[in-house]
Amino acid sequence: MAYNSVHNLSNVYNFYMTTYAPKSSTPYDSHKKSELRSVYNSIVKMNKEAPLCILDTSKESQEFAIGMKENARELRNTIASLGGLDEDKLLNKKAAYSSNENMVSASFIGTATEGVEIPSVEVEVHALASPQINMGKYLPSDELIGLAADTYSFDMSIDDLNYEFQYNIKAEDTNKDVQNRLARLINNANVGITAQVIEDEENNSCLRLESNSTGLKNNKSMIFKVSDHRTSKTSGSVEYFGLDYLEAAASNARYSINGEERISTSNNVTVGQLYELTLNGIGSEDGEKASIGLKTDVESLTENINTLVSGYNSFLRAAAEYSDSQPKSNRLVHEMSNISKLYARGLTSAGLNLNLDGTLEVDNEAIQKTAMDEDAKEAFSSIMDFTNSLVRKTNQIALNPMNYVNNTVVAYKNPGKNFATPYITSAYSGMMFNSYC
Numbered sequence: 523m524a525y526n527s528v529h530n531l532s533n534v535y536n537f538y539m540t541t542y543a544p545k546s547s548t549p550y551d552s553h554k555k556s557e558l559r560s561v562y563n564s565i566v567k568m569n570k571e572a573p574l575c576i577l578d579t580s581k582e583s584q585e586f587a588i589g590m591k592e593n594a595r596e597l598r599n600t601i602a603s604l605g606g607l608d609e610d611k612l613l614n615k616k617a618a619y620s621s622n623e624n625m626v627s628a629s630f631i632g633t634a635t636e637g638v639e640i641p642s643v644e645v646e647v648h649a650l651a652s653p654q655i656n657m658g659k660y661l662p663s664d665e666l667i668g669l670a671a672d673t674y675s676f677d678m679s680i681d682d683l684n685y686e687f688q689y690n691i692k693a694e695d696t697n698k699d700v701q702n703r704l705a706r707l708i709n710n711a712n713v714g715i716t717a718q719v720i721e722d723e724e725n726n727s728c729l730r731l732e733s734n735s736t737g738l739k740n741n742k743s744m745i746f747k748v749s750d751h752r753t754s755k756t757s758g759s760v761e762y763f764g765l766d767y768l769e770a771a772a773s774n775a776r777y778s779i780n781g782e783e784r785i786s787t788s789n790n791v792t793v794g795q796l797y798e799l800t801l802n803g804i805g806s807e808d809g810e811k812a813s814i815g816l817k818t819d820v821e822s823l824t825e826n827i828n829t830l831v832s833g834y835n836s837f838l839r840a841a842a843e844y845s846d847s848q849p850k851s852n853r854l855v856h857e858m859s860n861i862s863k864l865y866a867r868g869l870t871s872a873g874l875n876l877n878l879d880g881t882l883e884v885d886n887e888a889i890q891k892t893a894m895d896e897d898a899k900e901a902f903s904s905i906m907d908f909t910n911s912l913v914r915k916t917n918q919i920a921l922n923p924m925n926y927v928n929n930t931v932v933a934y935k936n937p938g939k940n941f942a943t944p945y946i947t948s949a950y951s952g953m954m955f956n957s958y959c
Contacts, residue, residue, distance in 0.1 A: 575929040586848045587923040593840045594919035600833035604826045617822040622812035624803050632796040642815030644780050647801050651736035651775035651789045654745040659764035660726040663698040669762055675755035680746040685713050688755055701729045729763055737774040737787025745772050775801055820893045828884050835881040850926045861911045868904020
C-alpha cells in the first residue's frame with residue numbers, strides 16, 4: 523500500500539512537471555539530512571503565523587504554483603552550478619572551451635585546485651549516437667480506414683518494459699484521424715517514444731515513431747518493438763499502419779580521446795570526471811580534432827555571470843507570462859525587480875545594466891575590464907550580494923509558491939498563541955491529486 527502511494531505520487535508529480543514546468547535533475551537536488559531538517563523547520567515557522575485562506579485550486583492556479591516553484595528551483599540550481607552556494611565559491615566555477623564547437627562542446631565538471639594543473643584533451647568524433655526510427659505505411663489521408671470499427675490494441679516493448687495501448691476505431695474515421703489519435707496516445711503516455719504524423723505531396727500520411735534515447739545497450743538490436751500478436755484487444759492495426767517497420771536502427775557514438783577510441787550509447791559523455799562533452803557532429807576532414815581545456819579566470823568569470831543573468835531573466839519572463847491569469851504574479855516580478863534595483867549602482871559599475879522590465883543585460887567588455895583591475899574583488903561584491911539575495915528569494919518561493927496565488931484570506935491567527943502547523947503546505951501537493959484519477 524505504501525509503495526503504491528509513493529508510486530502514484532511520483533506519477534502525479536511527473537505528470538505536472540512534464541506538462542507545466544521545466545524538469546531537470548542536478549547534483550543540487552540531493553540533500554543532506556541537516557538540509558531537509560532545515561527545510562522542515564522553515565515550513566513550520568512560516569505556517570505558524572500564516573493566515574487561514576481559501577485556496578484557489580483552479581487549473582490555472584495549479585499551473586502557476588507548480589511552474590513558479592520549479593522555476594525558482596531551476597534558478598537556484600543555476601546559481602549553485604556556478605561554484606556553489608557558499609559566498610567564497612560563488613561565481614568561481616571554471617569554464618571549459620572547445621576549439622571546434624560544431625564537433626564537440628564542453629563544460630567543466632571537475633574541481634580546480636590551486637597548484638594542480640587540469641590537462642587538456644584532444645577529441646575526434648567518428649560517429650554520432652542515433653535514435654531508432656519506425657516509419658509506417660503511407661495511406662490516403664481522407665479515405666475511410668480499412669479496419670472494422672472495434673477496440674484495438676498493440677504492445678510496445680521499451681527497455682524491458684511492456685506497454686499496451688488501447689484505442690477505438692469508428693466506422694466514419696479516416697486514416698489520418700486514427701493516425702492523429704495514435705500520435706496523441708503515444709506522446710501523452712511519455713514512454714520515451716515521440717510519434718508524428720507526416721504527409722506527402724499526394725495527400726498521403728503515415729505515422730513516424732522515434733525513440734527519445736539513442737544507442738543500443740547490452741548488445742540489443744532495437745530500442746523499442748511494436749507488435750499486436752498477443753495483445754488483449756483486436757489486432758491488425760500494427761500491420762495496417764506499418765508501425766513495426768524499422769526505417770533506421772539506433773546506433774552508438776564512436777569517438778576518440780587522445781587517440782583512444784571509445785563507444786557510448788549517448789552523445790553526452792564524460793572524460794575522467796573533468797569534462798562533460800556533447801558530441802555535435804563529425805569533422806569535415808578525416809582526422810580533424812577538437813581541443814578541450816579550461817578557459818582563463820577572466821573568461822570563466824564572464825561566462826558564469828552570463829549564465830547567472832540568463833537564469834535570472836528566464837525566471838522573470840516565466841513569471842510575467844502569468845500576469846493576465848494570475849495578478850499576484852506581478853507582485854512576484856516586482857519583488858524580484860526590487861532586488862536588482864537595490865544593487866543597481868554596483869551592478870552597473872561591474873558591467874550589468876538594468877532594463878525597464880527588471881531584466882539585466884551583460885556588457886562583457888566592461889566585465890572583463892573590471893576583472894583586470896586591482897580592486898576587482900570589491901567591484902564584483904555587488905554581484906555577489908545580488909546573487910545571495912536571489913538564493914534567499916528562490917528558497918522562499920520554493921517553500922510556499924501558494925503565496926503568489928489568488929487566495930482569499932478567511933482569518934488571521936492570534937499572534938504568539940498558535941500551534942505549529944507544518945502540514946499546511948500539503949494543500950500544495952494535495953491539489954495535484956484533484957481530478958487525477
